[in-house]
Amino acid sequence: MSRLITNYYEVFSIILFGIGFSTLLFHSNLIKKIIGMNIMDTAVFLFFAAKGYIEGKDAPIIRGEFKEAASYINPIPTSLMLTGIVVAVSVTAFALALTIMIYKEYGTIELDEISEKEETGWK
Amino acid sequence: MNDIILKEIGKIVIPYIQIFGIYVIFNGHLSPGGGFSGGTVIGASLVLYKLIYGPEMIKKIINYKIVMHSMSIALLAYGILKGYSFITGGADLHLFQIPLGTPGNILSGGLLLPLNIAVGIIVGFTIFAFYSLFDEGEL
Amino acid sequence: MEIFSIIMLLFLVGCSIAVSITKNLLASIIIFMSYSLIMAILWEILNAPDLAITEAAVGAGITTLLFVLTLKRVRGVKK
């Protein structure tokens, strides 16, 4: 259990993941749900980037001349998460476009009102 | 938008933003940056241009045809260049290899610079297309 | 440096809770933008400058722009 104090980056990223998950669950507003999904995304990215960090070593960018390989941090999690950020943006844009279309169809973006209108057959 | 202050400040600021974006793309293999962040900066400058001068001004330069054609051409160029590199790298074909150059110069690193430019074009036009589609439903 | 990063992480948790409990949608979008900026600072601490540049341009700029435009479309038709 003492690892919970030294691994503070991972602990905070899991707490952020939980906050994003509850935001995704209990709001009925669609924009709030998309923000919650983005918070979950960034929490996962923070977890991965924290796994690649090594104490007291440089960023993997050669300044001047090449030092030995043991003086740079692990570059793989950084490059994988660079892919993830851009994909997250395109997913967000698609979700927001669907939100606009839902508004044009139902006149609201609250999920409770949408399901009420579906039940009563408002068309 | 007919604000004279916005227009005059935009004339000064927008070229610097675009030059900074081009710098970030072209130095992607030497310093932090690369196609994704530089393309986002250039897309942001296009968004600012459209915000200040209105949709009629930018429609002469960047319209639906330009956006779609340049994105498709950049994607195809990426695939063809990298496919060529995979063929010459793996098999023993003795085709022409792109020279790597001295590390530290702008023109070095073989295919890294053209690939960065292709990714930058795709990302920049993506940002611009998102903005104009969300704003008024047209490209 | 450890204390600074713990303070920044506490800011992150505070920002995400504030996003969840704010009633006004525009205010919660702006708080989410500051969340992204603090995340960019954290990536600079974690020695990942590429991620920091991309997050500051994409997360704080483009995502906020898309959210605000969607809010304008959703509210603007009602009036």
Add this chain to the structure above:
Amino acid sequence: MKIIMSVTLSLILIIILLFGVAELPEFGDPNSPVNNYVSQRYLDKGLEETGAMNLIAGIILDYRAYDTFGESTVLFTSVICVLALLKGTGGKS
């Protein structure tokens, strides 16, 4: 009711995941299993094989270039999808 349910659910999730974090290797440990031979190979040979001073650019555009190709395709596809959804909806009111 809904709030209590969801907060309880995410608290259970957080506690289960924290049990996993307690077993992970220490933060900033040079000998953790993440730093295996793959990253050593990239750091050793990256400069002479790709010619990039920024090793991350060397990884995402040379060693794992088809990964970035797929990502560009995702961006292009999302532009097409947003175009199909929002074209001609006329936001000016």
